Amino acid sequence: MKYKRSMRIILMTEHLLSKPNVNIPLTYFAERFGQAKSSISEDVQILKETFESNGIGLIKTSAGASGGVLFQPEVSVAEARLVIDSMCSMLSDKERLLPGGYLFMSDIVGNPSLMHDVGRLFATVYQHERIDAVVTIATKGITIANAVGYAMNCPVAVIRKDNKVTEGSTVSINYVSGSTRKIETMVLSKRTLKEGSNVLIVDDFLRAGGSINGVIHLMNEFKANVVGIGVLAEVKGIENRLIDNYVSLVAIEDIDEFRQQFTVDHGNYLTHLQANK
Numbered sequence: 001m002k003y004k005r006s007m008r009i010i011l012m013t014e015h016l017l018s019k020p021n022v023n024i025p026l027t028y029f030a031e032r033f034g035q036a037k038s039s040i041s042e043d044v045q046i047l048k049e050t051f052e053s054n055g056i057g058l059i060k061t062s063a064g065a066s067g068g069v070l071f072q073p074e075v076s077v078a079e080a081r082l083v084i085d086s087m088c089s090m091l092s093d094k095e096r097l098l099p100g101g102y103l104f105m106s107d108i109v110g111n112p113s114l115m116h117d118v119g120r121l122f123a124t125v126y127q128h129e130r131i132d133a134v135v136t137i138a139t140k141g142i143t144i145a146n147a148v149g150y151a152m153n154c155p156v157a158v159i160r161k162d163n164k165v166t167e168g169s170t171v172s173i174n175y176v177s178g179s180t181r182k183i184e185t186m187v188l189s190k191r192t193l194k195e196g197s198n199v200l201i202v203d204d205f206l207r208a209g210g211s212i213n214g215v216i217h218l219m220n221e222f223k224a225n226v227v228g229i230g231v232l233a234e235v236k237g238i239e240n241r242l243i244d245n246y247v248s249l250v251a252i253e254d255i256d257e258f259r260q261q262f263t264v265d266h267g268n269y270l271t272h273l274q275a276n277k
Helices: 005-018 026-033 037-053 077-091 112-125 141-152 210-221 269-276
Strands: 057-062 068-073 133-137 156-159 170-176 183-189 198-206 225-235 247-256 261-266
Touching: 005 026, 005 037, 005 068, 026 037, 026 068, 037 057, 037 068, 068 112, 077 112, 077 247, 077 261, 077 269, 112 141, 112 225, 112 247, 112 269, 133 141, 133 210, 141 156, 141 198, 156 183, 170 210, 183 210, 198 210, 210 225, 247 269
Parallel strands: 133 156, 133 198, 198 225, 225 247
Antiparallel strands: 057 068, 170 183, 247 261
């Protein structure tokens, strides 16, 4: 079959968008379409100009025998604001308020389309960091971590609160929950994370920070370097929070459980995004 340039552009776009941050050899496209590398390189240049001028993301190329083309998702400030506005609207329902000042978020983290956008948001703000793995805590953090891991082409390491025989040899620590002050346990399989990895920690909800602080201590056992921390929602105005360097999409404040009231606003994401532009 003879492929016209318009057909090649469409098929290359589909392939690159489905494999973010994966280096695709030019020979793959040359053999697939029966074209010379020079023609494929011209196609890639068209994609590069189109993607970058329309805020879809970056197209990066590398030369040499192992050279290829890579699509790096990048969200504009305007698009990020739209996604976060949508989350704020969804979370503003007063019926979401749970005892202890938490919010019901299962439908949020269970929304595949929204999580896809969330993955791109965090991939954009941490795109200049070398990240070897995305780390989260079971269970609500898993869908977030998978979305971020997909966008960044990184494996996901899931920390659990109990040991399972299917995990093999594990490392565990005890930590103090920031909100309940109870002693909890965290467990991670030794095979899940290589020593010395650069990791990005993600979670759904940040209050006092006890759980994430526990993850940081567990990462120390793996000699891992915590590059960043990303959360969907944080509660503002918490005294003696155990962590202070994080990126949040949404901020919850003025929580009044008795009156079932609270306010939802943007977190600090846009500030971090604009600082990285």
